[in-house]
Amino acid sequence: MAIFKKLVRFAAGAETHYGDLIGAVGNNYTVRKLKGSPFTNLETTEEIHETETLFCPIESTPLIICIGLNYRQHATEANLPVPEYPSVFMKPADSLAHAFEDIPIHPDAAELLDFEGELTVVVGKDAKNVSEEKALDYVLGYTAGNDVSARNFQLPEVSGGQFCYAKSFDKFAPIGHTIVSAQEIPDPQALQMRTKINGVIKQETSTGDMIYTVRQIISHLSRGTTLRKGTLIMTGTPSGVGFFRKEFLKNGDVVEVEIDGVAATRNRMVHY
Numbered sequence: 001m002a003i004f005k006k007l008v009r010f011a012a013g014a015e016t017h018y019g020d021l022i023g024a025v026g027n028n029y030t031v032r033k034l035k036g037s038p039f040t041n042l043e044t045t046e047e048i049h050e051t052e053t054l055f056c057p058i059e060s061t062p063l064i065i066c067i068g069l070n071y072r073q074h075a076t077e078a079n080l081p082v083p084e085y086p087s088v089f090m091k092p093a094d095s096l097a098h099a100f101e102d103i104p105i106h107p108d109a110a111e112l113l114d115f116e117g118e119l120t121v122v123v124g125k126d127a128k129n130v131s132e133e134k135a136l137d138y139v140l141g142y143t144a145g146n147d148v149s150a151r152n153f154q155l156p157e158v159s160g161g162q163f164c165y166a167k168s169f170d171k172f173a174p175i176g177h178t179i180v181s182a183q184e185i186p187d188p189q190a191l192q193m194r195t196k197i198n199g200v201i202k203q204e205t206s207t208g209d210m211i212y213t214v215r216q217i218i219s220h221l222s223r224g225t226t227l228r229k230g231t232l233i234m235t236g237t238p239s240g241v242g243f244f245r246k247e248f249l250k251n252g253d254v255v256e257v258e259i260d261g262v263a264a265t266r267n268r269m270v271h272y
Contacts, residue, residue: 002181003034003042007141009055016055018042021178027052038140038179039124039229056098057143057179058122062228064091064173066118066147067217068163070236071209077239086212086220086236089163091147096232097171099144099263102270105251109150109169110271113249116237117195117203117257119188120145121214122179123231127222135218138227142185143263144176144193145234146255151243175232176263185262188214193238196256197249203240210236 006021010031018038019031033047038058068087069075075082097103105113124140147167153159154166167173185191188207195203212220217235221227242248249255251271258264 002183003044004038005181005184006178007038007057007181008178009057009059010049010051011053011055012049012051019049020044022048029054054099054177056096056175057177058230061093061096061230061232063093064095064232064234065221066091066163066167066234067212067236070211071205071238072211073205073209073239074237074241075211077244082211086217088221089167091164091168091173094170095168095173097174097267099174099177099265100267101171101174102268103148103171103174105269105271106169107271109153110251111248112151112243113269114149114151114242115195115197115202115249115255116147116149116241117193118145118147118234118237119191119193119207119214119259120175121188121218121233121235123218123227123229123233124182125229127218127227129224130219130222132215132219135215136182136188138218139182139214140229141179141181142188142191142259143179144257144259144265145232146174146195146257146265146267147234147237148172148174151248173232173234174265174267176257176259176265178263180262191262192260194258195240196258197247198254202242202245202247203238205238207235209238212236
Protein backbone atom coordinates (compact mmCIF):
# COMPACT_ATOMS: atom_id res chain seq x y z
CA MET A 1 0.00 0.00 0.00
CA ALA A 2 1.30 3.45 -0.90
CA ILE A 3 2.22 5.80 1.93
CA PHE A 4 0.31 8.61 0.22
CA LYS A 5 -2.69 9.11 -2.02
CA LYS A 6 -2.01 12.72 -3.03
CA LEU A 7 1.56 13.84 -2.46
CA VAL A 8 2.17 17.53 -1.76
CA ARG A 9 4.91 19.75 -0.31
CA PHE A 10 4.14 22.38 2.27
CA ALA A 11 5.83 24.56 4.89
CA ALA A 12 5.55 24.05 8.63
CA GLY A 13 7.44 26.81 10.37
CA ALA A 14 10.78 27.35 8.66
CA GLU A 15 10.90 23.84 7.18
CA THR A 16 9.38 22.28 4.09
CA HIS A 17 7.86 18.81 4.29
CA TYR A 18 6.19 16.25 2.10
CA GLY A 19 2.61 15.50 2.98
CA ASP A 20 -0.49 13.58 2.01
CA LEU A 21 -3.34 15.89 1.01
CA ILE A 22 -6.38 14.94 3.06
CA GLY A 23 -8.79 17.66 1.99
CA ALA A 24 -9.11 21.10 0.44
CA VAL A 25 -11.63 23.92 0.74
CA GLY A 26 -10.69 26.64 -1.70
CA ASN A 27 -7.07 27.51 -0.98
CA ASN A 28 -7.12 25.92 2.48
CA TYR A 29 -5.43 22.55 2.53
CA THR A 30 -5.46 19.85 5.21
CA VAL A 31 -2.28 17.78 5.03
CA ARG A 32 -0.85 14.82 6.92
CA LYS A 33 2.89 15.32 7.35
CA LEU A 34 5.19 12.65 5.90
CA LYS A 35 8.79 12.00 6.90
CA GLY A 36 11.57 11.38 4.39
CA SER A 37 11.52 11.49 0.60
CA PRO A 38 9.32 9.67 -1.93
CA PHE A 39 12.47 8.68 -3.83
CA THR A 40 14.23 7.08 -0.86
CA ASN A 41 12.05 6.29 2.13
CA LEU A 42 8.74 7.88 3.06
CA GLU A 43 7.00 7.38 6.40
CA THR A 44 3.62 8.55 7.62
CA THR A 45 3.07 10.52 10.84
CA GLU A 46 0.11 11.53 12.98
CA GLU A 47 0.78 15.25 12.46
CA ILE A 48 -2.04 17.11 10.68
CA HIS A 49 -1.41 20.62 9.35
CA GLU A 50 -3.57 23.33 7.84
CA THR A 51 -1.93 25.46 5.16
CA GLU A 52 -2.80 27.93 2.43
CA THR A 53 0.41 27.36 0.49
CA LEU A 54 1.58 24.33 -1.46
CA PHE A 55 4.93 24.13 -3.22
CA CYS A 56 5.91 22.07 -6.24
CA PRO A 57 5.22 18.46 -5.12
CA ILE A 58 8.82 17.47 -5.89
CA GLU A 59 11.80 19.61 -4.89
CA SER A 60 13.65 19.07 -8.17
CA THR A 61 13.92 16.77 -11.15
CA PRO A 62 16.97 15.37 -12.95
CA LEU A 63 15.25 15.73 -16.32
CA ILE A 64 11.93 16.38 -18.02
CA ILE A 65 11.29 14.11 -21.01
CA CYS A 66 8.52 15.10 -23.41
CA ILE A 67 6.60 13.15 -26.00
CA GLY A 68 5.41 14.92 -29.13
CA LEU A 69 2.48 14.08 -31.41
CA ASN A 70 0.93 11.50 -29.09
CA TYR A 71 -2.81 12.10 -29.51
CA ARG A 72 -4.66 10.91 -32.59
CA GLN A 73 -6.78 14.04 -32.86
CA HIS A 74 -3.67 16.21 -32.49
CA ALA A 75 -1.96 14.30 -35.31
CA THR A 76 -5.03 14.91 -37.43
CA GLU A 77 -5.13 18.68 -36.76
CA ALA A 78 -1.38 18.88 -37.46
CA ASN A 79 -1.82 16.83 -40.66
CA LEU A 80 1.18 14.71 -39.71
CA PRO A 81 1.65 10.95 -40.03
CA VAL A 82 1.92 8.85 -36.88
CA PRO A 83 5.61 7.99 -36.35
CA GLU A 84 6.84 4.44 -35.84
CA TYR A 85 8.32 5.47 -32.49
CA PRO A 86 7.32 8.29 -30.13
CA SER A 87 8.78 11.71 -30.88
CA VAL A 88 11.04 12.54 -27.92
CA PHE A 89 12.58 15.80 -26.72
CA MET A 90 13.73 17.13 -23.36
CA LYS A 91 13.42 20.10 -21.07
CA PRO A 92 16.16 20.91 -18.52
CA ALA A 93 15.62 20.70 -14.78
CA ASP A 94 15.24 24.49 -14.47
CA SER A 95 12.08 24.35 -16.59
CA LEU A 96 10.23 22.91 -13.59
CA ALA A 97 7.67 25.24 -11.98
CA HIS A 98 4.97 24.76 -9.41
CA ALA A 99 1.28 24.71 -10.04
CA PHE A 100 0.28 28.23 -9.09
CA GLU A 101 3.29 30.45 -9.76
CA ASP A 102 3.67 33.08 -12.47
CA ILE A 103 5.66 32.01 -15.51
CA PRO A 104 8.22 34.66 -16.56
CA ILE A 105 8.29 35.11 -20.34
CA HIS A 106 11.46 36.42 -21.99
CA PRO A 107 10.70 39.07 -24.64
CA ASP A 108 12.11 36.84 -27.39
CA ALA A 109 9.74 34.02 -26.39
CA ALA A 110 6.57 36.12 -26.25
CA GLU A 111 5.60 36.40 -29.92
CA LEU A 112 4.11 32.93 -30.47
CA LEU A 113 3.74 31.66 -26.91
CA ASP A 114 1.66 28.49 -26.68
CA PHE A 115 0.26 26.00 -24.18
CA GLU A 116 0.14 22.19 -24.13
CA GLY A 117 -1.82 20.50 -21.36
CA GLU A 118 -0.40 17.05 -20.60
CA LEU A 119 -0.65 14.05 -18.31
CA THR A 120 2.71 13.94 -16.54
CA VAL A 121 4.31 10.79 -15.14
CA VAL A 122 6.69 10.89 -12.18
CA VAL A 123 9.28 8.09 -12.25
CA GLY A 124 9.61 6.64 -8.74
CA LYS A 125 12.73 4.50 -9.07
CA ASP A 126 15.56 4.05 -11.55
CA ALA A 127 14.36 2.17 -14.62
CA LYS A 128 16.31 0.51 -17.43
CA ASN A 129 15.20 -1.99 -20.10
CA VAL A 130 11.71 -2.13 -18.62
CA SER A 131 9.04 -4.24 -20.32
CA GLU A 132 5.62 -2.80 -21.06
CA GLU A 133 4.16 -5.34 -18.65
CA LYS A 134 6.28 -4.03 -15.75
CA ALA A 135 6.38 -0.36 -16.77
CA LEU A 136 3.79 0.98 -14.34
CA ASP A 137 5.71 -0.57 -11.43
CA TYR A 138 8.24 2.26 -11.88
CA VAL A 139 5.68 5.06 -11.62
CA LEU A 140 5.55 7.04 -8.39
CA GLY A 141 2.42 8.82 -9.52
CA TYR A 142 0.71 11.15 -11.95
CA THR A 143 0.10 14.86 -12.16
CA ALA A 144 -0.94 17.55 -14.62
CA GLY A 145 1.57 19.53 -16.65
CA ASN A 146 1.86 22.35 -19.16
CA ASP A 147 4.51 22.12 -21.87
CA VAL A 148 4.84 25.88 -22.41
CA SER A 149 6.25 26.51 -25.89
CA ALA A 150 7.77 29.47 -27.73
CA ARG A 151 6.62 28.45 -31.21
CA ASN A 152 8.73 31.11 -32.95
CA PHE A 153 11.78 29.05 -31.98
CA GLN A 154 10.11 25.76 -32.96
CA LEU A 155 9.12 26.51 -36.56
CA PRO A 156 11.09 24.21 -38.90
CA GLU A 157 12.57 27.06 -40.91
CA VAL A 158 14.27 28.50 -37.81
CA SER A 159 14.80 25.42 -35.63
CA GLY A 160 16.03 22.79 -38.05
CA GLY A 161 13.13 20.62 -36.89
CA GLN A 162 14.16 20.35 -33.22
CA PHE A 163 11.79 21.19 -30.37
CA CYS A 164 14.06 21.44 -27.35
CA TYR A 165 15.14 25.10 -27.34
CA ALA A 166 11.61 26.44 -27.84
CA LYS A 167 10.41 24.59 -24.78
CA SER A 168 13.39 24.89 -22.43
CA PHE A 169 13.09 28.37 -20.96
CA ASP A 170 13.11 28.58 -17.15
CA LYS A 171 9.75 27.54 -15.63
CA PHE A 172 8.32 26.35 -18.95
CA ALA A 173 7.17 23.09 -17.29
CA PRO A 174 4.73 23.82 -14.46
CA ILE A 175 3.26 20.68 -12.91
CA GLY A 176 0.22 20.09 -10.74
CA HIS A 177 -0.21 20.82 -7.05
CA THR A 178 -0.38 17.11 -6.20
CA ILE A 179 1.07 13.82 -7.40
CA VAL A 180 -1.55 11.10 -7.19
CA SER A 181 -0.12 7.70 -6.26
CA ALA A 182 0.11 5.20 -9.11
CA GLN A 183 -1.89 2.79 -6.96
CA GLU A 184 -4.82 5.18 -7.07
CA ILE A 185 -4.86 5.15 -10.89
CA PRO A 186 -4.99 1.59 -12.21
CA ASP A 187 -5.44 2.78 -15.81
CA PRO A 188 -3.69 6.02 -16.83
CA GLN A 189 -5.41 5.74 -20.23
CA ALA A 190 -8.81 6.43 -18.67
CA LEU A 191 -8.38 10.00 -17.41
CA GLN A 192 -10.20 13.16 -18.46
CA MET A 193 -8.08 16.23 -19.11
CA ARG A 194 -8.81 19.82 -20.11
CA THR A 195 -6.91 23.05 -20.64
CA LYS A 196 -8.45 26.47 -20.06
CA ILE A 197 -7.21 29.90 -21.07
CA ASN A 198 -8.71 32.67 -18.93
CA GLY A 199 -11.47 30.23 -17.96
CA VAL A 200 -12.34 29.15 -21.52
CA ILE A 201 -11.82 25.48 -22.42
CA LYS A 202 -9.37 25.06 -25.32
CA GLN A 203 -8.42 21.38 -24.95
CA GLU A 204 -10.59 18.55 -23.63
CA THR A 205 -10.01 14.86 -24.12
CA SER A 206 -9.52 11.44 -22.60
CA THR A 207 -6.01 10.03 -22.27
CA GLY A 208 -7.49 7.07 -24.14
CA ASP A 209 -6.79 9.07 -27.32
CA MET A 210 -3.05 8.62 -26.79
CA ILE A 211 -1.21 6.90 -29.63
CA TYR A 212 1.47 5.52 -27.31
CA THR A 213 0.33 4.48 -23.84
CA VAL A 214 2.16 5.26 -20.62
CA ARG A 215 3.35 1.65 -20.53
CA GLN A 216 4.74 1.90 -24.06
CA ILE A 217 6.40 5.25 -23.41
CA ILE A 218 8.23 4.08 -20.28
CA SER A 219 9.38 0.89 -21.97
CA HIS A 220 10.61 2.81 -25.01
CA LEU A 221 12.43 5.51 -23.03
CA SER A 222 14.14 2.94 -20.79
CA ARG A 223 15.55 0.92 -23.68
CA GLY A 224 19.30 0.91 -22.99
CA THR A 225 18.87 4.16 -21.05
CA THR A 226 18.46 4.71 -17.33
CA LEU A 227 15.43 6.75 -16.37
CA ARG A 228 16.45 8.23 -13.03
CA LYS A 229 14.00 8.46 -10.15
CA GLY A 230 12.37 11.85 -10.08
CA THR A 231 12.34 12.15 -13.87
CA LEU A 232 9.16 13.70 -15.25
CA ILE A 233 7.61 12.40 -18.45
CA MET A 234 5.18 14.73 -20.20
CA THR A 235 3.18 12.32 -22.33
CA GLY A 236 1.99 14.60 -25.13
CA THR A 237 -0.80 17.09 -25.72
CA PRO A 238 -4.23 16.64 -27.34
CA SER A 239 -5.72 18.73 -30.10
CA GLY A 240 -6.62 22.37 -29.57
CA VAL A 241 -3.25 24.02 -28.98
CA GLY A 242 -2.96 27.69 -29.80
CA PHE A 243 -0.76 27.23 -32.87
CA PHE A 244 -3.57 25.60 -34.85
CA ARG A 245 -6.15 28.03 -33.52
CA LYS A 246 -3.91 31.01 -34.35
CA GLU A 247 -4.45 32.06 -30.74
CA PHE A 248 -1.28 32.72 -28.77
CA LEU A 249 -0.83 33.56 -25.11
CA LYS A 250 -0.61 37.20 -24.13
CA ASN A 251 0.82 38.95 -21.10
CA GLY A 252 -1.40 38.20 -18.11
CA ASP A 253 -3.17 35.19 -19.63
CA VAL A 254 -3.92 32.42 -17.14
CA VAL A 255 -3.47 28.81 -18.26
CA GLU A 256 -5.15 26.01 -16.30
CA VAL A 257 -4.57 22.30 -16.90
CA GLU A 258 -6.91 19.96 -15.05
CA ILE A 259 -6.94 16.18 -14.86
CA ASP A 260 -10.03 14.93 -13.07
CA GLY A 261 -9.23 13.41 -9.70
CA VAL A 262 -5.50 14.00 -10.16
CA ALA A 263 -4.14 17.54 -10.17
CA ALA A 264 -4.36 21.01 -11.64
CA THR A 265 -2.10 23.87 -12.66
CA ARG A 266 -3.02 27.53 -12.81
CA ASN A 267 -0.24 29.76 -14.09
CA ARG A 268 -0.23 33.38 -15.25
CA MET A 269 2.06 34.30 -18.12
CA VAL A 270 4.07 37.42 -17.18
CA HIS A 271 6.21 39.24 -19.74
CA TYR A 272 9.40 40.93 -18.58
